[in-house]
Amino acid sequence: MNTRYEHISILGLGAMGRALADALLGAGREVTVWNRSAGKAGELVARGAKEASSVGEAVAAGDLTVICLLDDASVRETLTPVLSDLTGTTLVNVTSGSVRQARALAGWLEGHGVRFLAGGIMAVPQSVGTPGAFILYSGPRDLFDRVAPVLGPMGRAHWVGEDAGFAALYDMAALSGMYGMGAGTDHAVTLVHAEGGDLETFKREVLRPWLEQMLPISVDGADASASVPDEYNPAMQAVGLENLLAASGEAGVPAELAGHLSASLWRMRRAVANG
Ligand SMILES: NC(=O)c1ccc[n+]([C@@H]2O[C@H](COP(=O)([O-])OP(=O)(O)OC[C@H]3O[C@@H](n4cnc5c(N)ncnc54)[C@H](OP(=O)(O)O)[C@@H]3O)[C@@H](O)[C@H]2O)c1
Numbered sequence: 001m002n003t004r005y006e007h008i009s010i011l012g013l014g015a016m017g018r019a020l021a022d023a024l025l026g027a028g029r030e031v032t033v034w035n036r037s038a039g040k041a042g043e044l045v046a047r048g049a050k051e052a053s054s055v056g057e058a059v060a061a062g063d064l065t066v067i068c069l070l071d072d073a074s075v076r077e078t079l080t081p082v083l084s085d086l087t088g089t090t091l092v093n094v095t096s097g098s099v100r101q102a103r104a105l106a107g108w109l110e111g112h113g114v115r116f117l118a119g120g121i122m123a124v125p126q127s128v129g130t131p132g133a134f135i136l137y138s139g140p141r142d143l144f145d146r147v148a149p150v151l152g153p154m155g156r157a158h159w160v161g162e163d164a165g166f167a168a169l170y171d172m173a174a175l176s177g178m179y180g181m182g183a184g185t186d187h188a189v190t191l192v193h194a195e196g197g198d199l200e201t202f203k204r205e206v207l208r209p210w211l212e213q214m215l216p217i218s219v220d221g222a223d224a225s226a227s228v229p230d231e232y233n234p235a236m237q238a239v240g241l242e243n244l245l246a247a248s249g250e251a252g253v254p255a256e257l258a259g260h261l262s263a264s265l266w267r268m269r270r271a272v273a274n275g
Pocket residue numbers: 012013014015016017018035036037040068069070071073074075077078094095096097121122123124125
């Protein structure tokens with residue numbers, strides 16, 4: 001059993017797989033790559049990667065295989081034909097998927113004698129390997145401890161628990177926060193634009209400093225019970241949200257873009273009704 005993890009194979013050369021391979025090559029790792037469609041390995045091979053002509057060849061070449069495909073179905077479709085060759089190998093799946101999919105995949109692969117870690121990439125291809133990038137991992141802690149220094153160049157490695165589903169759980173939940181923020185900022189600039197405001201000034205002088213001020217309050221104050229603390233004054237907030245929705249309607253902003261405000265209004269009205 002080779003557990004030194006000096007040679008890494010990557011399955012999947014989409015935008016993210018290429019970025020991961022590039023970061024590992026940049027850190028001097030030995031890298032073998034495989035992709036379903038031909039023609040995506042050229043630049044990586046020019047930088048020193050080896051290209052495998054099959055999944056089995058790629059897995060056999062590496063001490064550790066990182067899987068970065070589209071979704072859970074593509075991972076299973078890719079691994080199923082080589083399942084019997086995976087026994088004794090180490091696989092790290094950073095393909096996005098649901099919590100249940102991650103747990104099921106871990107059970108399936110561990111049942112075939114695979115050492116397995118699930119991952120969730122908290123980066124975009126352009127930020128892979130930069131100081132802000134991090135990757136969530138879940139699964140056996142001892143395996144994480146051995147793998148983390150090897151995969152560190154892809155992004156800071158952060159273990160979130162033995163439960164294989166937790167990397168996906170925290171990844172999905174963080175994405176929910178991101179999309180919520182994106183929905184709010186999209187609505188904000190649409191409203192400003194619709195009423196003739198200057199977008200650059202608004203973004204730089206108002207939106208960014210306001211969100212920077214509110215981010216810690218918003219994250220620290222988040223509550224899984226969907227209750228609203230008294231100091232938030234839900235009655236006042238409900239009126240404010242009604243005003244905001246009215247302003248949005250007056251400006252002709254599509255109601256769909258203000259969906260996040262309706263969710264907040266529902267929460268505030270519920271808090272008021274519950275006393
Ligand atoms: N891009 C991002 O910003 C980002 C950020 C965080 C996490 N992620 C996650 O990283 C993963 C990869 O994202 P990406 O941006 O690299 O996506 P992408 O550019 O669309 O690449 C998808 C990859 O999956 C392969 N693939 C799709 N279906 C397949 C199948 N049935 N069998 C084998 N291979 C298959 C594609 O191969 P072909 O070239 O042959 O089509 C390609 O290598 C996703 O799970 C994504 O959610 C991405």
